[in-house]
Amino acid sequence: WGSPARSRPRQQGLYFNSFVTRTNTCGELRSAHVGQEVTLYGWIQYQRQGLFLVLRDFQGLTQIIIPQDEAHAHVKKLLSNAPVESVVRVTGIVSPRPPGQENPKMPTGDIEVKAETAEVLNFCKKLPFEIKDFIKKSEALRMQYRYLDLRSSQLQYNLRLRSQIVMRMREYLCNLHGFVDVETPTLFKRTPGGAKEFLVPSREVGKFYSLPQSPQQFKQLLMVGGLDRYFQVARCYRDEGSRPDRQPEFTQIDIEMSFVDQAGIQRLIEGLLQYSWPEERGSITTPFPSMTYEEALADYGTDKPDTRFGMKIVDIGDFLRGLDIQFVQKALSYPHGSVKAICIPQGVVSDALHTCSALGSLRLESADLLEAAGLVLRDPSAFHFLWVVDFPLFLPKEENPAELESAHHPFTAPHPSDTSLLYSDPTKVRSQHYDLVLNGNEIGGGSIRIHNAEQQRFVLEKVLKEDSEVLSHLLEALEFGAPPHGGIALGLDRLISLIVDAPSIRDVIAFPKSFRGRDLMGNAPDYVTPEELEPYHIQVSWPLEEKEAKKN
Amino acid sequence: WGSPARSRPRQQGLYFNSFVTRTNTCGELRSAHVGQEVTLYGWIQYQRQGLFLVLRDFQGLTQIIIPQDEAHAHVKKLLSNAPVESVVRVTGIVSPRPPGQENPKMPTGDIEVKAETAEVLNFCKKLPFEIKDFIKKSEALRMQYRYLDLRSSQLQYNLRLRSQIVMRMREYLCNLHGFVDVETPTLFKRTPGGAKEFLVPSREVGKFYSLPQSPQQFKQLLMVGGLDRYFQVARCYRDEGSRPDRQPEFTQIDIEMSFVDQAGIQRLIEGLLQYSWPEERGSITTPFPSMTYEEALADYGTDKPDTRFGMKIVDIGDFLRGLDIQFVQKALSYPHGSVKAICIPQGVVSDALHTCSALGSLRLESADLLEAAGLVLRDPSAFHFLWVVDFPLFLPKEENPAELESAHHPFTAPHPSDTSLLYSDPTKVRSQHYDLVLNGNEIGGGSIRIHNAEQQRFVLEKVLKEDSEVLSHLLEALEFGAPPHGGIALGLDRLISLIVDAPSIRDVIAFPKSFRGRDLMGNAPDYVTPEELEPYHIQVSWPLEEKEAKKN
Known part of the structure; x- marks a missing residue:
């Protein structure tokens, strides 16, 4: 399970021992406690020949000396026979370790506790694996025994830090800036195009709730309701089937404000x-740099550039124009034809005719290769935040480029300079959407919203050709004195995983689902009986072969 | 919408004007601001003859003087023509009100703002009702236009106070006592007997998630995982069809601790x-009084006694034994036969032979009657907390009294003095369950849990005769060094509604469902197409007549 030293982010001054009979945690005792009688509760991390054991709790490790005299034979027997990972209470006297036996690597390494009485509170049966190897075991095994994996110092650290960062965010929003924490429903109805929304059958025949992908509609309605400043640590749902490192339920820091502009939201988030930034991760400087969508694509080939390293895409068309290389000349002869390249350290130059997006991927792959070869391009302790702004408001639909769809969502307001283009040439309209990027990962996004009912109706009906009926409540709300408003949502799981440098968001979620959306510990989802489906007026459409098999 | 004076619980020292261009809120200006140029944003609450208007935001009301001179004709036109509930920006100079026109009932009643410039940010179309009457309108109308109802001072107050109370709870748990805020999944699987759990179809044919009624299993597994102290403001789900003043989704303050006993949890909650108790509701004294389940039933005829008033049930059997009243004598002749009564103030005595529970209802009904007649029995500003303890661990099943079911849930630990009875006479075992009652309402409940796998298996298989397979992950977890642990959950919606003296929990929830589980604003649940059901391998079982109707 490793040393729990990392599992103690910023925890001084807390009353960890209130309401219980322990006097101290296992990470707390120092030379100053020598002579005190203490009561500790924890797990046996290690036990050696009936002589001593190491007791572990969430805060650290303490060495316990097992008494060897006849009067304590009972204590010796108990502690020597309890298997590793059993839970025990130990009462004893804090003593200095014999000279030379101090362990400077251990926060409690100057002392040991001489056990006087002890109690085994629960035995641990033989573990299905060696603890030391557990971390290297297959992820499926770790997920199945998630409650054991949670005892590791790394997961303890991740979950505790997450809790503390969110608490600091709440202090900032609630206690400093007057935001109101409002809980919005998760049983709602389908939004237009909400193909990724889970359905929840209701007791009304044929009618379903759906689990929303975000509280978007509700937070806008709260602004219409005069709440002025809303936030929520919101549970969101997205059914994407199997996608790596996505979770069917996830958490976002969801924020909305009235009477605010883009810069206001950006300063708020900075x-x-x-x-809320954890001290042990250094400090971050504000304001964050900003880049337009167009610049991001041109220089980095992506709308979420990793700005920790250079290797920007450069246009070498002018340089090559004079050279007699046929495929280059052909490319340059097209309208908007260009030749671009990235410059890779140590003299390698790779030129390229593809799209910028391909060069963007190449840039990241090159960085991977160079780092595999020992060159450090991306400082793992560096945090490069970046705003990406001026996205297009609409994009051509992939399946039918003659039609338009929202680049983000239909409530995004057009850029103030482009409002008139909305009615003449909507493809040219930039939006008031902004993304927040951290080290090449999109960790947040938001926009100033449309607050004018006419404009919202125009976007829905004329540009997007959608049936606005399903959003009639929102359109009507905009007609009853909706204030100008805007907001943002931060992806909490991704943000925390970047802060703790975890390879997956599963490492910052207590009970994550596997990439197929399964809970491997509790075995969810699971079959239910036809009787259980009855109140919801639904039945399973079994594939024909299974149906037949059941009949026979 | 009433005066927003109540909508400002404990808000001093907050930066309400950060990140926006307003200089002040509408509740903020005083004589000390006279002479300052200010910019306010808000809704037109009232406008009179083009002379002045009252501007409202979440924090209060400010009187705006509409300029009458030629140079400001544009401003006058704008402000005079904007309908009530339109959103405007006003910039102007704070001036003292003319002598004699101060309004001492209004926090900003000493000043007014002489508008210099103004902008109508959004017009409000004609409201479907008179604002003043809105509050008296049918609840259905208020739910349909919830975003308008949210502008009322009462709902603003309720939601803001709720946010602040929860924030204080978080400070207490997280910042003072080392609790970790852990988010647990809401997509899980059916628990045994979970008849009230919503189902969520998955993409695996025939398999369903369910939305849990509480994070019970997860919080126990977190204790097995060594988290030590967990809390969560947890969204919970319960499908009860139509029940008054219940919501399909609700919120509980969910808490679990390791190495704790019943008294420890009680002191924590106190x-x-x-x-977190709001100052404006007085203070509460601790520890709360405690009563056994048996006492509660005997003295109050209920397990959630309202202890704000007396009228306890008294046993008058001995007194009546000597009298020759036949039905009384007959009742007393039964084994455990008794005659009980409650003493109602002003000399009325009602004696009774029924059960105590009927007398308990009679006691509450009598109180209603007496209060309707003008006698104040239950001080509306009094908060009487009460612990009810020593519940039975098992109860006979209603449908088959020869079988037992858990009085609360199968994870509840037996009372330490009754452990051996578990194996000999389970009906006699008291539990380590505790309920928290406030003014006759159950606002929380919890227990010390079983941490011994053998005991848990015995309860599930031998006493409750349930298939323990579906809980195999929990049973296995108990075998891997589960610490002794216990916890509690507070019903947040009910608690807040009692604190703000709201008639329904719907008044402390931003977007509640109607009592049939419908969202009347957005129209949820709603029909979906068969194509939308396809990925989930389900189809609607339409009643025969509807199916036939569709065919023809």
């Missing part, structure tokens, strides 16, 4: 992250 | 409520 302040929020600065305030 | 401290939590004392710490």
Whole structure:
């Protein structure tokens, strides 16, 4: 399970021992406690020949000396026979370790506790694996025994830090800036195009709730309701089938404000992250740099550039124009034809005719290769935040480029300079959408919203050709004195995983689902009986072969 | 919408004007601001003859003087023509009100703002009702236009106070006592007997998630995982069809601790409520009184006694034994036969032979009657907390009294003095369950849990005769060094509704469902197409007549 030293982010001054009979945690005792009688509760991490054991709890490790005299024979027997990972209470006297036996690597390494009485509170049966190897075991095994994996110092650290960062965010929003924490429903109805929304059958025949992908509609309605400043640590749902490192339920820091502009939201988020940033990860400077969508694509070939390293895409068309290389000349002869390249350290130059997006991938792959070869391009302790702004408001539909769809969502307001283009040439309209990027990962996004009912109706009906009936409540709300408003949502799981440098968001979620959306510990989802489906007026459409098999 | 004076619980020192261009909120200006140029944003609450208007935001009301001179004709036109509930920006100079026109009932009643410039940010179309009457309108109308109802001072107050109380609870748990805020999944699987759990179809044919009624299993597994102290403001789900004042989704303050006993949890909750109690509701004293389940039934005829008033049930059997009243004598002749009564103030005595539970209802009905007649029995500003303890661990099943079911849930530990009875006479075992009652309402409940796998298996298989397979992960977890643990959950919606003296929990929830589980604003649940059901391998079982109708 490793040393729990990392499992103690910023925890001084807390009353960890309130309401219980322990006097101290296992990470707390120092030379100053020598002579005190203490009561500790924890798990046996290690036990040696009936002589001593190491007791572990969430806060650290303490060495316990097992008494060898006749009067304590009972204590010796108990502690020597309890298997590793059993839970025990130990009462004893804090003593200095014999000279030379101090362990400077251990926060409690100057002392040991001489057990006087002890109790085994629960035995641990033989573990299905060696603890030391557990971390190297297959992820499926770790997920099945998630409650054992949670005892590791790394997961303890990740979950505790997550809790503390969210608490600091709440302090900033609630206690400093007057935001109201409002819980919005998760049983709602389908949004237009909400193909990724889980359905929840209701007791009304044929009618379903759906689990929303975000509280978008509700937070806008709260602004219409005069709440002024809303936030929520919101549970969101997205049914994407099997996609790596996605979770069917995830958490976002969801924020909305009235009477605010794009810069206002950006300063709010910069302040929020600065305030809640964990000390042990250094400090972050604000304001964050900003880049337009167009610049991001041109220079990095992606709308979420990793700005920790250079190797920007450069246009070498002018340089090559004079050279007699046929495929280059052909490319340059097209309208908007260009030749671009990235410059890779140590003299390698790779030129390229593809799209910028391909060069963007090549840039990241090159960085991977160079780092595999020993060159450090991306400092793992560096945090490069970046705003990407001025996205297009609409994009051509992939399946039918003659039709338009929202680049983000239909409530996004057009850029103030482009409003008139909305009615003449919607493809040219930039939006008031902004993304927050951290080290090449999109960790947040938001926009100033449309607050004018006419404009919202125009976007839905004329540009997107959607049936606005399903959003009639929102359209009507905009007609009853909706204030100008905007907001943002931060992807909490991704943000925390970047802060703790975890390879997957599963490492910052207590009970994650596997990439197929399964809970491997509790075995969810699971079969239910036809009787259980009855109140919901649904039945399973079994594939024909299974149906036949059941009949026979 | 009433005066927003109540909508400002404990808000001093907050930066309500950060990140926006307003200089002040509408509740903020005082004589000290006279002479300052200010910019306010808000809704037109009232406008009179083009002379002045009252501007409202979440924090209060400010009187705006509409300029009458030629140079400001544009401003006058704008402000005079904007309908009530339109959103405007006003910039102007704070001035003292003319002598004699101060309004001492209004926090900003000493000043007014002389508008210099103004902008109508959004017009409000004609409201479907008179605002003043809105509050008296049918609840269905208020739910349909919830975003308008949210502008009322009462709902603003309720939601803001709720946010602040929860924030204080978080400070107490997280910042003072080392609890970790852990988010647990809501997509899980059916628990045994989970007849009230919503189902969520998955993409695996025939398999369903379910939305849990509480994070019970997860919080126990977190204790096995060594988290030590967990809390969560947890969204919970319960499908009860139509029941008055219940919501299909609700919120509980969910808490679990390792190495704790019943008294430890009780002291924690008392401290939590004392710490987070809003100043304007007075203070509460701790520890809360405690009563056994048996006492509660005997004295009040209910397990959630309202202890704000007396009228306890008294046994008058001995007194009546000597009298020659036949039905009384007959009742007393039964084994355990008794005659009980409650003493109602003003000399009325009602004696009774029924059960205590009927007398308990009679006691509450009598109180209603007496209060309708003008006698104040239950001080509306009094908060009487009460612990009810020593519940039975098992109860006879209603449908088959020869079988037992858990009085609360199968994870509840037996009372330490009754452990051996578990194996000999389970009906006699008291549990380590505790309920928290406030003014006759159950606002929380919890227990010390079984941490011994053998005991848990015995309860599930031998006493409850349930298939323990579906809980195999929990049983296995108990075998891997589960610490002794216990916890509690507080019903947040009910608690807040009692604190703000709201008639329904719907008044402390931003977007509640109607009592049939419908969202009347957005129209959820709703029909979906067969194509949308396809990925989930389900189809609607339409009643025969509808199916036939569709065919023809």
